[in-house]
Amino acid sequence: MHKFANPTFFMKIANAVFPYAAGLSALCFAVGIPIALVFSPPDYQQSETVRIMYVHVPAAWMGSMVYGVMAVSSAVYLIWRHTIAHIIARASAPIGAMFTGLCLVTGMLWGQPMWGTFWVWDARLTSMLILFFLYLGYIALGDSFEDQERGDKAAALLALVGSVNLPIIHFSVEWWNTLHQPAIRSFAGFSINAAMLWPLLLMVFAFQTYYVAVLIIRLRSELLSAKIRTARFNLAAAE
């Protein structure tokens, strides 16, 4: 297992995965967006606003999922001190923040026509907003220490502690009486018509592969900046 911690070996796999992730994502968007915007049926209650779902729900799932990735890799980093695990978390944070922000704004655009308000302080919306702030806090904290390693550890700890918010987001629509509609995914299956489920799953897969592709680009960038630091240090030492 631990050989995956070797950055060179890890990037070899990541670079091999990259064209598939990027290609699949482009393909799923190319098929999914026309279905979502044109060919899928309007909802009998929500009419055409249901089309917002095809970006809102994938963005919401990705917001939580990317945070899950960050929490797990932060735990791996704190326990085994694998730098690559921390780099994965660090590279994921801006992507996850973007997904969560997108979830919040598309949710507002859906809430206004359906609920009559852009925002309510109900459990689902509030816990999602907290997730957004956790991402921003993580990004800010990692850069706010003089000593790089202390910053890395503080950020990893925040990612771990913040992961208690994930089950709260998931169960918020069951635990509290919320304005937000209940989950469409449960142990009993999906409570949504197949004509809407398939385009939705296609868009979710498009978002997931998009995350993987962008993450790999960011990983390359992060590893390069580590190399730049070493090269600068060596140059200064040789002078």
Next chain:
Amino acid sequence: MNTLAEYFHMGGYAMFVWPAYALALLGLSGILTLSLRSWKAREQEFSGLKAARDSQSENTP
């Protein structure tokens, strides 16, 4: 053309549906552009440093 105008009207919800997709496009392409840009910039910086290192080792036999 009436049906096309009707389509863009989105049953009266055009001002909510289209901005949602526009923002999705903005967010997704934005993070990709930023990531690609920083990667390219660092690649350039690193190759510059490598060139500096090579010239340094040439000067010191």
